[in-house]
Amino acid sequence: MRRVTIYDSMSRATRIFAPMQPPRVGLYVCGLTPYAPAHVGHGRTFVIFDMVARALRRWGYRVFYVQNVTNLDDKLIARAAAENDDPLALAERHFAGFLRSMERLGARSVNYYPFATDYVPEILEQVKGLVDRGYAYVADDGSVYFEVAKFARYGALSGQKVEALKPGARVEVDPRKRAPEDFVIWKAATPGEPSWESPWGPGRPGWHIEDTAMTGRLFGAKYDLHGGGLDLNFPHHEAEIALSESATGLAPMVEYWMHSGLVAMTGEKMSKSIGNVSSLEQAIDDFGPGVLRLYYLNASYRSPVDFVPGKSLEEAREAYGRLSAPADRIAEILERDGPDRAGDPLPKELEEAAERLVDDLDTTLANDFNSREAIALLFGWARRLAEILPQIERLDGAGLTALAAPYAWATETLGLFERTPGARSGGWATVVPLLLAARARARARGDYAESDRIRDELRAAGVEVEDGADGSAWQFADAK
RNA sequence: GCCGAGGUGGCAGAAUGGUUAAUGCGACGGACUGCAGAUCCGUUUCCUGGGGGUUCGAUUCCCUCCCUCGGCUCCA
Numbered sequence: 001m002r003r004v005t006i007y008d009s010m011s012r013a014t015r016i017f018a019p020m021q022p023p024r025v026g027l028y029v030c031g032l033t034p035y036a037p038a039h040v041g042h043g044r045t046f047v048i049f050d051m052v053a054r055a056l057r058r059w060g061y062r063v064f065y066v067q068n069v070t071n072l073d074d075k076l077i078a079r080a081a082a083e084n085d086d087p088l089a090l091a092e093r094h095f096a097g098f099l100r101s102m103e104r105l106g107a108r109s110v111n112y113y114p115f116a117t118d119y120v121p122e123i124l125e126q127v128k129g130l131v132d133r134g135y136a137y138v139a140d141d142g143s144v145y146f147e148v149a150k151f152a153r154y155g156a157l158s159g160q161k162v163e164a165l166k167p168g169a170r171v172e173v174d175p176r177k178r179a180p181e182d183f184v185i186w187k188a189a190t191p192g193e194p195s196w197e198s199p200w201g202p203g204r205p206g207w208h209i210e211d212t213a214m215t216g217r218l219f220g221a222k223y224d225l226h227g228g229g230l231d232l233n234f235p236h237h238e239a240e241i242a243l244s245e246s247a248t249g250l251a252p253m254v255e256y257w258m259h260s261g262l263v264a265m266t267g268e269k270m271s272k273s274i275g276n277v278s279s280l281e282q283a284i285d286d287f288g289p290g291v292l293r294l295y296y297l298n299a300s301y302r303s304p305v306d307f308v309p310g311k312s313l314e315e316a317r318e319a320y321g322r323l324s325a326p327a328d329r330i331a332e333i334l335e336r337d338g339p340d341r342a343g344d345p346l347p348k349e350l351e352e353a354a355e356r357l358v359d360d361l362d363t364t365l366a367n368d369f370n371s372r373e374a375i376a377l378l379f380g381w382a383r384r385l386a387e388i389l390p391q392i393e394r395l396d397g398a399g400l401t402a403l404a405a406p407y408a409w410a411t412e413t414l415g416l417f418e419r420t421p422g423a424r425s426g427g428w429a430t431v432v433p434l435l436l437a438a439r440a441r442a443r444a445r446g447d448y449a450e451s452d453r454i455r456d457e458l459r460a461a462g463v464e465v466e467d468g469a470d471g472s473a474w475q476f477a478d479a480k
Numbered sequence: 481g482c483c484g485a486g487g488u489g490g491c492a493g494a495a496u497g498g499u500u501a502a503u504g505c506g507a508c509g510g511a512c513u514g515c516a517g518a519u520c521c522g523u524u525u526c527c528u529g530g531g532g533g534u535u536c537g538a539u540u541c542c543c544u545c546c547c548u549c550g551g552c553u554c555c556a
Contacts, residue, residue, distance in 0.1 A: 467514095
């Protein structure tokens, strides 16, 4: 296992990562409330933690990655009522859309997506325990609140002092609370809502406790790594700590806290409730998963980024094209001729450089997941390969594979340069070269009208032709 | 008001107590091309929000101020 450092938001310091039971790592990331389609901001958070899980796994850690789904809450209920739909069905539908986007983005490292409503028994058990131990109280209507004053460490994560809070700054103060900082862990049901029986009458889970009930069940009282968007730091993560540590009597609930920076939409936070969102699915449609992942990972995961429509992803697309060009060329040759292809052996110097680079990439990323610096190293490699492209075309299969090793590294850890195998197979691989050969003959005899006609027809069929010194190359227009 | 995260070239965005502060985008010049596109090469060098301090030396450590964004009890 490689030495990994992580910036821990609790201690506000970069610490050496030491899981409790190596090589096992329990990773919990706050997922989303699927009451509307996911936006570009959500994509960033989940691509970032996908990278974290991928990298840790590469380095020998056995990561169990859990990401919850809040499939029942006030917003879902309100939205469902507005659309005359069932809240659970609405959540199911939007979650399916979210999963599809994640799949397309290559964010496949989550082992388990628990649904809140599947953990009602665990939630009720935890609520009961908190009431019995005096940490929570029951209001007249049957709602149960956690009493923040009973938990001395409250505020440790966010630095917030209870007395300095400004009640009602954004959310209405609930009159059933004893103190404004208390938060609901079990909500008495209103007629028509999904509800479960409880010792305090029918109700449904509060938000914060859903996570601690899940992690308590799946990881126990303490686990290694907790992630989420920076906006969840307070109150949500603070509440999780209070709930879990009060319920179990064991602290700390989690050893390392990671918070990912938010995506702003031209200066203001992208948020479903504000409405200034840019659809994730649409972005994937327009630019492809690789461009989007490059955009996300091309900055420190902690820093805020500004999403400028018409600019951010366009720039990432240019960069991605340049970065992936040599890898694409190598992959094309290997797909065409196979890994045993005959050719020149790779010069020792390049072989060693590739090996050294992969090691540097690991070291760089292991430094608090510095994906931006790793990408800078990859650009250096892309430039080096571009300079010797004619030489590359003559290499044997082993040499090509060795040269592509840094790209394979990036695919494994960053999820970049994923190729859809066989994209150019089938009839295209036969027909296009025949047409290009005909076009080459036309050009040789100076019949440019015929040459351009063939190029136009190919373009109409979605094939881009590029003339170079060594003949004409082609690719599908949508593969860029 | 309080808490948190940020402030680096035209733009995006890294890094380090010490040679020219990465990398990308853009722009400009060149190569290649029948043309176009794509690609490749080169150029574009800001001394790091303001002020103070520590140090032989700070963008980096400390203090202070300013600005932006986020949070202040169900936002990734």
